[in-house]
Amino acid sequence: MTRFSFLALLALTLLSAVIAVTVGPADITPNEVWSVILHHLGISSESPVSRLRDAIVWELRLPRVLTALGVGAGLALSGAIMQALTRNPLADPYLLGLSSGAALGAVSFLLLGLSLLMPLGAFFGSVGALALALLIAQLLGGATPSRAILAGISIAALASAATSFLIFWSATGDSYREILSWLMGSLSGSTWSDAGLVCLALAACLPIILTNGRALDAFAFGDTAAASLGIDVPRLRWTLLGATALLTGIMVAIGGAIGFVGLVVPHAVRLAVGSAHRKLLPHVMLAGAIFMLWTDTAARTLFDPRELPVGIITALIGAPVFLAVLLRYRRIT
């Protein structure tokens, strides 16, 4: 049953990807998409479509679709892991301030002229924000859900203010607008190298994440219970939080601060497959990818020719879900 639902979701992901590539101002059929892909992979020699259409598929839409899939998978996984490790149903890279920290790191590196190292800056930013959030929650006397969120809010506010100041200070004209739209969360202009970086980050983190699914189950009743089941709690916690900080950092460097994906997707998937992480995490990964792909497809087509930052759509969906989760878990917050 689990295997079946996973395979069904995998098929849905692939199907979504092909359909999403055909969606847009230029009408392109699935057949054309396949032939362009086959052509570029060197399987069929001549391209059956015009140069322009080939470029739309290969240079614009495919890298964007792949980037969206990867960013969605990464953010959703980060959310699921943070929720398990902190026993906090409201944990999400965006709500705990990681995304804002990552954005600050990315913008700092960008304005320092280190645009190539921007993902590294984002990683530093997200790690710093995470450490700070956990520290503040600890100072408040233990990381309860509401304390962690409050800590996250203060960090997000601080990091956003610093980011805005940096942009105000040094960016001008076009770059100003571009950075602002990226900050709201946008995958426009994604390139193959963006897609490659996202996939690389996922490839680095997935083995760690997926092999620790069972250990995450042990956290259901807290740290002491996990430790009594033979789990090395501090090591697992830092390994997995490090992986989520890396994922969040890279995803923010590519797509900006896209919020709520890590909240909406894991909660929806839990309703369907339950909380057992070995089952949950692979489903969350694919569901996150599909969710991001379709919200991004909506973002680039709804107000064509203008692009809506996809972060606005995820927030429109995510904020009510946040409230629903808050109401559901009101006892513990």
Added chain:
Amino acid sequence: MSLKVSGLSVEKSGATILSRVSFSAPAGRITGLIGPNGAGKSTLLTALLGLIPATGKTDFDGIDVPQLPRRDRARLMALVEQSSTTEERLSVRDVVALGRIPHEAAWQSGCDAEDEAIVTGALAEAGMTGFATRRFTTLSGGEQQRVHVARALAQQPRLLLLDEPTSHLDIRAQLQLLALLRLKAKAGMTILVALHDLNLAMRFCDHLVVLSGGRLAAQGRPGDILTRALLREVYGVSARLVPDAVSGQALIIFDEAMADGAGQIPD
């Protein structure tokens, strides 16, 4: 197969929580851990599990427990915490299956047939078979506690530690739980259980370890050590011990709390 603890000390941020506590818990017996709030009962249990830094020796059946790798230790001993709950969407069976984690191979993709059989057996022993598919969070406190006991049994430990497992249970559930522990002890399991209710401790424990202010106050057979003097000294209460007409065992009748300071009679 008995548990022998010697010179166990725990310090937390400068304060001494446990000070050179030495005791033994005989194999295949229920040993009760008693003492007033703050005596260090929970700390003692978590220290035995190696979950907090501690000094001293813990030996179980010739095994140097602190030296054991985590997983091996989790196969040797299990802990039932004082009412612990979750927000996860887990079925009762899922929760009990957590007890198989220390036994599962890293590459194993879930419980295998043998694990499933053990989980089924543990559910039956704890009387929770009918609840297997229920969501854990929909259970009452007493039912949740029994699920935790089933989880600990699924761990197949030789030493079972329980931290005030009866504190949220009604009297029937308390008696059921203690009867189950009896059964497991008869089957050879060594059991160390922190208890609040001294009459239950008197009735169900083969051996008692009394903690007071982080030190060992007494240990031995319940009938021998639960005396008026000890109750006054450790708990600061005046009490009488009255023989039960049916069993002949002593019952403790508590009369009154003694004035502050009266409990601390120097020895």
